[in-house]
Amino acid sequence: MQSKVESSRIENTLSILDKVQRATPQPFFYTRLAARMNKSQQNIWELFSAYITRPSIAFSGIFLIVIINIMAAWLNLKTPVIAEESEAAVTEEYTQLATNFYDFENIKP
Amino acid sequence: MTEWELIELLKLKDNGAFKIIVDTWQDMVYNTVLGILQNEEDAEDVSQEVFIQVYESIKSFKGDSKFSTWIYRIAVSKSLDHLRKKKRKKRFAFIQSLFGKDEELIHDPPDFFHPGIVLENKENAAVLFKAIAALPQNQNIAFVLNKVEGLTYQQISEVMELSESAVDSLLQRGKKKLIENLENYYRYNK
Numbered sequence: 001m002q003s004k005v006e007s008s009r010i011e012n013t014l015s016i017l018d019k020v021q022r023a024t025p026q027p028f029f030y031t032r033l034a035a036r037m038n039k040s041q042q043n044i045w046e047l048f049s050a051y052i053t054r055p056s057i058a059f060s061g062i063f064l065i066v067i068i069n070i071m072a073a074w075l076n077l078k079t080p081v082i083a084e085e086s087e088a089a090v091t092e093e094y095t096q097l098a099t100n101f102y103d104f105e106n107i108k109p
Numbered sequence: 110m111t112e113w114e115l116i117e118l119l120k121l122k123d124n125g126a127f128k129i130i131v132d133t134w135q136d137m138v139y140n141t142v143l144g145i146l147q148n149e150e151d152a153e154d155v156s157q158e159v160f161i162q163v164y165e166s167i168k169s170f171k172g173d174s175k176f177s178t179w180i181y182r183i184a185v186s187k188s189l190d191h192l193r194k195k196k197r198k199k200r201f202a203f204i205q206s207l208f209g210k211d212e213e214l215i216h217d218p219p220d221f222f223h224p225g226i227v228l229e230n231k232e233n234a235a236v237l238f239k240a241i242a243a244l245p246q247n248q249n250i251a252f253v254l255n256k257v258e259g260l261t262y263q264q265i266s267e268v269m270e271l272s273e274s275a276v277d278s279l280l281q282r283g284k285k286k287l288i289e290n291l292e293n294y295y296r297y298n299k
Contacts, residue, residue, distance in 0.1 A: 010291045013233045014284075017256040020234075021225035025139040025153055030131045033157045037164070 112176055119167045131160050134177065137258070138184045140225075144253035145188040147221040147238055155191050159184045174267060181260075181268040185250055223257075240290035248283035251276055 051057060110129070118126035138159050143152035162183050170179055220235035221242075241252055247269070254260045254268060262280075266273045 006292065006295055009295055010288055013237050013291055014287070016226060016230050016234050016237055019227070019230070020223060020257060022136055022140045022258075023143050023152075023224045024136045025156060029135050029139075029153075029156070030128055032153075033131060033160055036157055037161060040161075 113172075116167065116170065116172075116176060119164070122164075127160075127164055130163065134180055135160075137177065138180060141181060141184045141253065141258050142188050143223070144257035145185070145250065146191060147223075147242055149224070151191060151195075155187050156184075159187050162187065178264070178267045181254070185254075185268065189246070189250075236291065236294055240287050240294065243290050244283055244286055248279050248286065251279040252283045252287070255280060 052061070110126075115126045115130055119130060135156065139152055139156045142155045142159065143149065146152050146155060159180070163180060170176070221238045222231050223234055223238060226234040241249060244252060250269065251265055254265045255262075260268070262273045262276050265271075265276045269276065271279075
């Protein structure tokens with residue numbers, strides 16, 4: 001249950017709301033607002049370049065490129081024979097399928 | 110220049126009209142946002158966002174409500190978005206701290222001193238605003254619009270898109286809860 005002292009204290013605190021005055025922003029609010037709006041209208045390329053040059057993005061990108069290169073090199077090392085075989089087959093096929101006059105005339109290198 | 114002329118000019122992206130609109134409604138927006146957020150820096154930031162939104166979406170204003178009501182709605186929704194973002198950030202920082210990340214925890218803000226309150230009442234006002242911030246969201250908004258911004262029940266009902274009786278009920282329940290919050294505070298801080 002509320003004591004008299006407590007109750008008057010609460011009423012006193014609530015009465016502050018009747019005396020509260022309107023708060024106003026700091027002077028030159030419009031100037032700051034206009035500056036912010038101009039800043040947000042930056043060129044899209046500026047924003048893009050700012051984004052990709054962020055250290056976390058740039059280093060991740062470089063790391064990704066290095067990984068892709070290593071994987072590509074590793075895959076190429078593993079499959080040279082098949083590549084050579086298929087290359088030879090294609091060459092042979094093309095030699096047999098030579099259809100123009102120049103190819104018939106110049107069979108030997 | 111009438112309000113409608115200003116709105117029509119703003120639809121054409123006229124900077125002069127925009128400046129007049131900002132100068133006319135900046136106090137109203139700032140006071141409302143400050144009442145909800147209870148932080149002067151955040152209030153400045155969100156007030157700017159409100160006017161950017163006004164500038165960008167003026168074409169969607171059809172005149173179904175008063176222009177000031179439309180601006181109040183943007184101010185309230187931007188403030189609530191900001192509070193949600195802040196809560197999310199706080200929760201995320203807490204989770205990161207659990208996993209040992211070296212992120213600084215976002216602590217509860219210090220007591221808020223409303224600039225529109227005379228110095229002798231500052232301490233009690235800080236307690237009062239803390240109790241207002243602890244109200245459920247709708248009661249908090251209705252309370253700020255009524256007591257801090259001085260809107261009538263009818264104006265609040267237009268801003269919150271509720272009936273006047275619903276606003277009345279929100280304010281009644283808000284006051285009851287506010288008294289409870291103050292009782293608890295004074296009981297434990299004698």
